[in-house]
Amino acid sequence: MNEEMYIGFESYLANEMPADEKTRFEEKLQNDAQFGEQFRLYQETTQFLSHKFASETSDFKKNLAAISDDYFDETAEKETKVINLRPWYYAVAASMLLVFGTLLFTMNNPQYGDYNQHETAQFTERGDEDVNLKKAQDFFNDHQYQKAVLAFEKANNLNTPELQYFYAIALIETNRYAKAELALNNLKNGTSVYKDKATWYLALSSLKQNKLENCKALLQQIPADAEDYDKAQKLLNDLD
Amino acid sequence: MTEKKLHPDQLYIDGLVENNSAVIQSIYKQFVPKVKNYIRNNSGDDDEAQDVIQEVLITIYNQAKIKGLQLTCPFDAYFFLLCKRRWLNELKKSSNKEVTLKDDTVSIDASVQEMTSQTEVFDEKQSLFDEMFQKLGDKCREVLQLSFVLKTMEEVAAKLNVTYGYVRKKKSLCTGQLTEMIQQSPRFRSVN
Numbered sequence: 001m002n003e004e005m006y007i008g009f010e011s012y013l014a015n016e017m018p019a020d021e022k023t024r025f026e027e028k029l030q031n032d033a034q035f036g037e038q039f040r041l042y043q044e045t046t047q048f049l050s051h052k053f054a055s056e057t058s059d060f061k062k063n064l065a066a067i068s069d070d071y072f073d074e075t076a077e078k079e080t081k082v083i084n085l086r087p088w089y090y091a092v093a094a095s096m097l098l099v100f101g102t103l104l105f106t107m108n109n110p111q112y113g114d115y116n117q118h119e120t121a122q123f124t125e126r127g128d129e130d131v132n133l134k135k136a137q138d139f140f141n142d143h144q145y146q147k148a149v150l151a152f153e154k155a156n157n158l159n160t161p162e163l164q165y166f167y168a169i170a171l172i173e174t175n176r177y178a179k180a181e182l183a184l185n186n187l188k189n190g191t192s193v194y195k196d197k198a199t200w201y202l203a204l205s206s207l208k209q210n211k212l213e214n215c216k217a218l219l220q221q222i223p224a225d226a227e228d229y230d231k232a233q234k235l236l237n238d239l240d
Numbered sequence: 241m242t243e244k245k246l247h248p249d250q251l252y253i254d255g256l257v258e259n260n261s262a263v264i265q266s267i268y269k270q271f272v273p274k275v276k277n278y279i280r281n282n283s284g285d286d287d288e289a290q291d292v293i294q295e296v297l298i299t300i301y302n303q304a305k306i307k308g309l310q311l312t313c314p315f316d317a318y319f320f321l322l323c324k325r326r327w328l329n330e331l332k333k334s335s336n337k338e339v340t341l342k343d344d345t346v347s348i349d350a351s352v353q354e355m356t357s358q359t360e361v362f363d364e365k366q367s368l369f370d371e372m373f374q375k376l377g378d379k380c381r382e383v384l385q386l387s388f389v390l391k392t393m394e395e396v397a398a399k400l401n402v403t404y405g406y407v408r409k410k411k412s413l414c415t416g417q418l419t420e421m422i423q424q425s426p427r428f429r430s431v432n
Contacts, residue, residue: 002416003413006412006413007409009416010411011412041422042416042419047306049373049384051302052388053385053388055389056259056305063259063264064297065294067265072290076286100266111248113246143308144307145308146306147308174308
């Protein structure tokens with residue numbers, strides 16, 4: 001086993017590598033295909049383990065098991081008791097209808113998913129750039145936002161408005177709103193071409209979190225000459 | 241614009257990712273009866289249906305969390321096909337069971353096929369990772385588990401009563417060993 005290699009992978013992923021070593025490491029990632037392959041598998045394995053042991057994962061499984069048990073118990077009971085329907089079943093049925101009605105109502109409202117057709121990222125055309133940015137771009141365009149975020153976070157430099165913009169979209173897609181909104185607010189308060197686009201995505205972030213008043217307030221700030229103005233007006237109408 | 245449009249049913253995927261009980265309940269109400277009937281009509285019972293459905297929903301959740309699953313077809317068709325194929329595999333495995341299949345020869349939309357096979361490849365890979373993890377030594381499993389459950393490697397070191405340097409190194413080597421076991425598995429080629 002190549003112990004040094006794995007120790008290197010770990011310290012790179014933990015962002016604990018000294019700068020000069022990091023540069024050499026990244027060069028090797030770019031130039032040595034087999035090394036790159038090993039690293040990607042190491043990274044994927046880490047991601048697998050981190051998901052496997054996340055408390056979120058076990059919370060989900062527990063909740064799912066409980067809902068599943070309820071559903072199967074309830075339907076089994078119904079199947080054996082179709083004949084002696086007691087009066088309170090009607091009350092249950094009526095309230096279920098109410099719940100479903102409310103659900104249907106909310107489902108007719110505009111959803112983030114109606115608006116998340118993002119533009120294609122093209123920030124690494126010149127070929128001589130950071131391997132992580134190239135990956136971030138490819139994952140982003142392939143809608144693999146989780147992976148895009150990871151790649152962005154490993155990039156050497158995320159300081160241009162363009163990178164901040166695409167990074168923020170990937171963050172919204174993966175539900176990391178606080179981080180996304182931090183980046184977008186900086187763009188919104190800046191002077192780059194991403195200024196109004198950032199406002200639009202701040203609104204979408206609110207929409208995805210169901211903060212509809214927030215969303216409306218942001219949409220109203222988008223000026224008439226902005227690229228997203230028409231979409232913003234349509235969304236405003238649908239929200240009212 | 242994206243080349244493949246996201247289906248509005250993505251809301252079910254997002255609901256799973258957010259562990260949203262109302263959405264999960266509505267998946268059971270709307271889509272599970274059809275799966276349950278299919279399994280019942282094909283040599284299965286309610287318990288088996290319940291297991292298959294739960295496993296499929298966990299797979300979808302995993303894929304959505306790790307790969308950001310983007311649904312481009314109706315959830316109903318995708319979910320049903322996943323459950324159906326998982327059940328058929330179960331039946332094949334327990335071939336001592338007498339199988340009477342009532343197969344519907346309805347043609348399946350290409351986008352549903354594609355989404356389904358993506359999910360199956362993902363699941364295959366997850367199960368390979370899982371299987372190899374179980375084959376690691378006790379010490380490796382313990383160190384890896386703790387290093388993802390506890391917040392810092394310092395805590396892991398304290399818990400195991402060893403030095404920080406030792407757990408860091410151990411974590412790297414155990415993860416490395418796991419990657420080697422995965423690569424050496426004959427199944428690796430088919431999922432990578």
